[in-house]
Amino acid sequence: MLQSHPAIGQLWVGFSGGLDSTVLLHLLVACQIPVHALHIHHGLNTDAEAWLAHCKAFAESLDVPFTAVQVTVDRKDGGLEQGARRARYQAFSQVMSEGDQILLGHHADDQTETFLLRLMRGAGVLGLASMSESRLIGDDKYLLRPLLKAERKELEQWAEAYGLDWIEDDSNADETLERNFLRHRVVPLLNQRWGVNRQIARAAENLRESADLLSELALADLDALDLKEERLGESLALPLFFNLSERRQKNLIRQWVLCQGGQPPESSHLNQALCQVAYAGEEAQLEVNLGGRVVRRFRDRLYLTPRLPPFANNTDKSWTWDGCSDLALPGGSILHPVPGWPASEYRVCYRKGGERAHPINRPRSQTIKKLLQEEALEPWLRDRVPLVFLGDSLVAVAGLFSCKADCHIPDEPPGWRFLD
Structure with a gap:
């Protein structure tokens, strides 16, 4: 995989100290690939300082440069898990330079859990495509998942063969968390009947192709709708937008949000946004939050902008x-x-x-x-x-x-x- 995605800059490994990232770091060192370990200190667990010390010691034992970044998790930002993920990816992007790549240890079991979680939440094609093997996370910065087709049992075999120690997060046993419930209760039952990892991996690849095709259609539609860069965000011609079918309007907005670095909007929110756009007057103060971006309408243009920072108490300054x-x-x-x-x-x-x-x-x-x-x-x-x-x-x-x-x-x- 690394041959298909040659790095121009530094190779980083997102190193939490768990089984997957431990094996990934050890495997890269065994292959004599120069890497730099990056540990994100969320501070959410009472053992977080001990985990940091463990990760630093393990990296030093492999003679791998080690960097730790402490982040603050906003629990209001989509919940604890989503807030931690956002903080982690922001830290990745801040540490990395253009041309750098960061490698994560997600494996086939993680992909299965992600697919099932999104299925239960009613995700569409893009969501069910689950995790990709590679994607941009900033200007010329890439995220790679080289172990995505390997199963957890294979990683355990590697760790046992080389006597590796790793961290077991005690929260992984908490079955009140959706992912853990799937991992401990649902996936084992599916595996008794089917080779679920292989089947879901195949389905995710097929859905990824469909998602890529929808993305190409949306980008072509954006180009045809007089897309303009504005002082804040972008805008397109609203009359041309209304000429599209509702399905293509949704597809375009979804891709537009992603192109601006937002998150895939939920279908219900997308429907509400389109309804408000259609019925708002030309001078209406339309402001609809969608996937971390804001849909606005002004005269004959449809705008998609970042959220504006708070602006109170500046008129006297x-x-x-x-x-x-x-x-x-x-x-x-x-x-x-x-x-x-x-x-x-x-x-x-x-x-x-x-x-x-x-x-x-x-x-x-x-x-x-x-x-x-x-x-x-x-x-x-x-x-x-x-x-x-x-x-x-x-x-x-x-x-x-x-x-x-x-x-x-x-x-x-x-x-x-x-x-x-």
């Missing part, structure tokens, strides 16, 4: 800007200079209400509220647009227009964009 460098602002945006913009000591703030501006290309001043409407700035960004002052004079509304002033101000205003 201001920031100093030199006109030459980037200025990070609350709410996740950046003010940046443009060629020819003069260096000076500017004051940057947000709207309070009632302000007026006199754009360079207009004969008279108007309220900023009216100007933002005429400039067709998206409603969810109108309270966040930076106002740039020199002394007491408003000289620019960032990203939109420069204002008439006593001093020379270029026609092009300072730029304004949001962090990815």
Whole structure:
């Protein structure tokens, strides 16, 4: 598998100290493949510090570089298991550089449990395709699962043959957890009748092909719907979107969310989002959370954006800007200079209400509220647009227009964009 996915950068192993990651790390070292062990310290178990010490000692015994990262798990983020997973993958992405790969020890038994869990939750084609052998987790960063076709009993045989010690998480015996119930009660019964790992692996591969085909269709539809990058997220032409069948609309939205790094949305949430999009007026403040992203509608465009950070208590604040460098602002945006913009000591703030501006290309001043409407700035960004002052004079509304002033101000205003 590693020959099919050659690494440009560093190879990492997600090393929890359990059976699968222990065998994977040992196997790679036995094959003389240079790797770096990465341990994520969730702090959820009273033995977490002992696990960290065990993992560090094992890596050192193999002469493998070892890195540990402590994370904070948000239990509100889809529950404890989902919150831990999100924190873990965020840590992976932060530690890795472009061209790096991280190898995880998921095996065929894990794939079976994942398939059955998603089946019980009513997952669609993509969900039932379960875990892939490889996928992107960031810009040119890859996750690989080289043991996905190996069964747990094979890993146990390897560990016993080489006298390896591994950590047994006591929570794995808790059958109130869905995955453990499947592992201890359901899968053994299925194995008595069928070779369930092989059958599910075959089904997952077939479903993966179907999911890939649906993805290709969705990407083709996106290209045909005038997809545009916006200050925040992306947008597409709503009239063209409505020309698609409902099935293709759902398929497109689902893929669009995934392309932006969101999670596959649940069918019920997707149906609700489409219903609200269809019946919302052109100027309606539509805001539907979907898979970690937000669906919005403005005029004849459908938007998909990241969630906006909280923005309260910023209207009375201001920031100093030199006109030459980037200025990070609350709410996740950046003010940046443009060629020819003069260096000076500017004051940057947000709207309070009632302000007026006199754009360079207009004969008279108007309220900023009216100007933002005429400039067709998206409603969810109108309270966040930076106002740039020199002394007491408003000289620019960032990203939109420069204002008439006593001093020379270029026609092009300072730029304004949001962090990815």
